[in-house]
Amino acid sequence: MSPGRLEEEYDYIVCGGGTSGCVVAARLASDPNIRILLVEAGAHNEDLENVHMVGGWSKNFDGPEDWNIVTKAMDGVDGRQVKVSRGRFLGGSSGVNGTLCIRGCKQDFDDWELPGWSGEEVFAAMRKAETFHTKPWFKAAPNAHGTDGLLHTEPHDLAPISERMLESFQSQGMVLDPDMFTTGETSHGCGHATRTVYQGLRTTGADFVTKENQRDNLIILVDTIVDKVNFDHDDNKLRARSVNLVSKDGQKRTVSARKEIIISGGTYCSPAILMRSGIGPKADLEKLGIQCLVDSPGVGKNLLDHLIVFVFYEVTKPGLTNDHLVYHADSLAATYAQWQKEKTGFLSTFPFGAFAFARLDDRLKDEPLWQEARESAKPGRDAMNLTKKQPNIEYFTTECYGGPKQYDDFPVNSHAFSMITELFSPRSKGTVTLSSADPLDNPIVDHDYLSDPLDVLVLSEGVRFGNEIVMKGKGTADVVKGAWPAKLTHNAYTSREEWVPYVKQHATTCYHPAGTCKMGKSSDPMAVLDEKLKVRGVEGLRVADCSVMPSLHCGHTQMPAYGIGEKCVEFIV
Structure with missing residues (x-):
């Protein structure tokens, strides 16, 4: 939409057209009597082929479709900086993620102890967003999936290596x-992860507000940055009234909201918008010349993420992995032509394979650090503050070689896959702070990965167990040739201590940032929001995205992001 068509006032303004923001805007627009403005910093997604083509996901990184945020150097990961890419276009990171529908455990949300956010209620909100399309071979759990939501999902057809990995698990x-x-409901087991893919195309938050779901009372404004929220004094209270916008060409506008403003900028950008608006840690704001309207020390704190570690293996037989469809000879050109013509083949889905959750109690019970933390934990909780209903680790595999950009030694004549280990309930927490008051400057992100030694202990033991599953498992032991590339030596590692340097050198983000505008009880001084997503200290302002999560669940963030959007509208209407 052109800024020239922009009206001066709407009923609701949604600041951010990512996963949650699109849900909020779409659900509000179901009432034809109200008008909504949805503001997105990046482009419309309609012409972004690498969004719709599931296998094109990595081409959206490092360019204009990426926020291009890089963390500070972090001691816990050997002084490395980590690229924490986020989708910068309509649909946001739902258009660039791994398409995985891994909801977590109901206990994760029960642990928040907030009205409206029990496990049953959050899972119901996630179901509301979904229409699930099964396949003849898939054994779907009864009543677990949604049937009339705007997000279309389906199971993934496994490559042979993934079938073997299920045997090994x-x-x-x-x-x-x-x-x-x-x-x-399962904290130690293996299974299939359904995907936000349907008929060869990725489905995203943008689908809630485009195509057949676009409504005349919902205006989508793309290529426009939200600078800050402005407030009026109403009965001695601050009330959110308008937002300052900056278009791609530098044009500035202010647009008002009659009812409410909802910030859905994501875990990195939502706290930045609040801080530029004068809501945040007072001392930090004043250093940048920003008047502090609400001293909210929790804004930008409690930054959480799931760390993952890739371990790669070469196999002895062709046809087990899918490398031959993308890396061998001119196979990629044929694969791309197949997708363009039929919307089928390798590029019509994401090359993740088999999945598992694991509890590590028995493996860690004799570790002094685990024992010490366990002694100080609440009754019924382990050293990571988890019950037996919650996993310590997730495992998932790729069906070909691939991962972060540093893994570029592609198997052009070989066949490889990876085992990925993901750490749940991280104890290491980071921050998001402003680099300046300029809305065009990215915030400063410091995840402080692996700063807590217990995270190092659990993740390294998880990687060790994952290696054992591959090397000793019934389905894979006879076909694993060794490490890929050969210069890696992890196949010789037996002790957990041998894995610690590898973990520190190779741990990277799973792109699950959360927590920087957390909900909480009024007694919690670090709670930015109440249980209905309202910003404490002001009226007419909410936040709806994964930044609201008080603690990070044992799953992936895509489905909770949809659920948070659904819950936000439930609270508004």
Whole structure:
């Protein structure tokens, strides 16, 4: 939409057209009597082929479709900086993620102890967003999926290496529970992860507000940055009244909201908008010349993320992995032509394969650090503050070689896959702060990864167990040739201590940032929001995205982001 068509006032303004923001805007627009403005910093997604083509996801990084945020150097990961890419276009990171529908466990949300946010209620909100399309071979859990939402999902057809990995998981004590990542009730087992893919196309938050779901009372403004929220004094209270916008060509406008403003900028940008608006830690704001309207020390704090570690393996037989479809000879050109013509093949889906959750109690019970933390934990909780209903680790595999950009030694004549280990309930927390008051400057992100030694302990033991599953598992032991590339030596590692340097050198983000505008009880001075997502200290302003999560659940953030959008509208109407 052109800024020239912009009206001066709407009923609601949604600041951010990512996963949650699109849900909020779409649900509000179901009432034809109200008008909504949805503001997105990046481009419209309609012509972005690498968004719609699931296998094109990595082409959206490092360019205009990426926020291009890089963390500070962090001691816990050997002084490395980590690129924390986020989608900068309509649909946001739902247009660039791994398409995985891994909801977590119901206990994760029960632990928040906030009205309206129990596990049952959050899972119901996630179901509301979904229309699930099963396949003949898939054993879907009864009543676990949504049937009339705007997000279309389906199971993934596994490559042979993934079928073998399911065998290996089971041979190492993980019972097969096919739809466990939907039900949220299994903490040690393996199964299938459904995907936000349908008929060869990625489905995203943008689908809620475009195509057949576009409404005349919802105006979408793209290529426009939200600078800050402005407030009026209403009965001695601050009330959000308008937002300052900056278009791609530098044009500035102010647009008013009759009812409410909802910030959905994501875990990095939502706290930045609040801080530029004068809501945040007073001392930090004043250093930048920003008048502090509400001293809210929790804004930008409590930054959480799931760390993952890739371990790669070469296999002895062709046809087990999908490398031949993208890396061998001119296969990529044929694969791309197939997708363009038929919307099928390798590029019509995301090359993740088999999945599992694991508890590590027995493996860590003799570790002094684990024992010490366990002694000080609440009754019924382990050293990571988890119950037995919640996993310590997630495992998932790729069906070909691939990962972060540093893994560029592609198997042009070989066949490889990876085992990925993901750490749940991280104790290491970081911050998001402003680099300046300029809305065009990215915030400063410091995840402080692996600063807590307990995170190092659990993740390194998780990687060790994952390696055992691959090397000793019934389905894979006979086909694993060794490490890929050969210069890696992890196949010789036996002790947990041997894995610690590898973890520090290779741990990277799973792109699950959360927590920087957390909800909480009125007694919590670090709670930025109340349980209805209202910003404490002002009226007419809410936040709706994964930044609102008080603690990070044991799953992936995509489905909770949809659920948070659904819950926000539930609270508004």
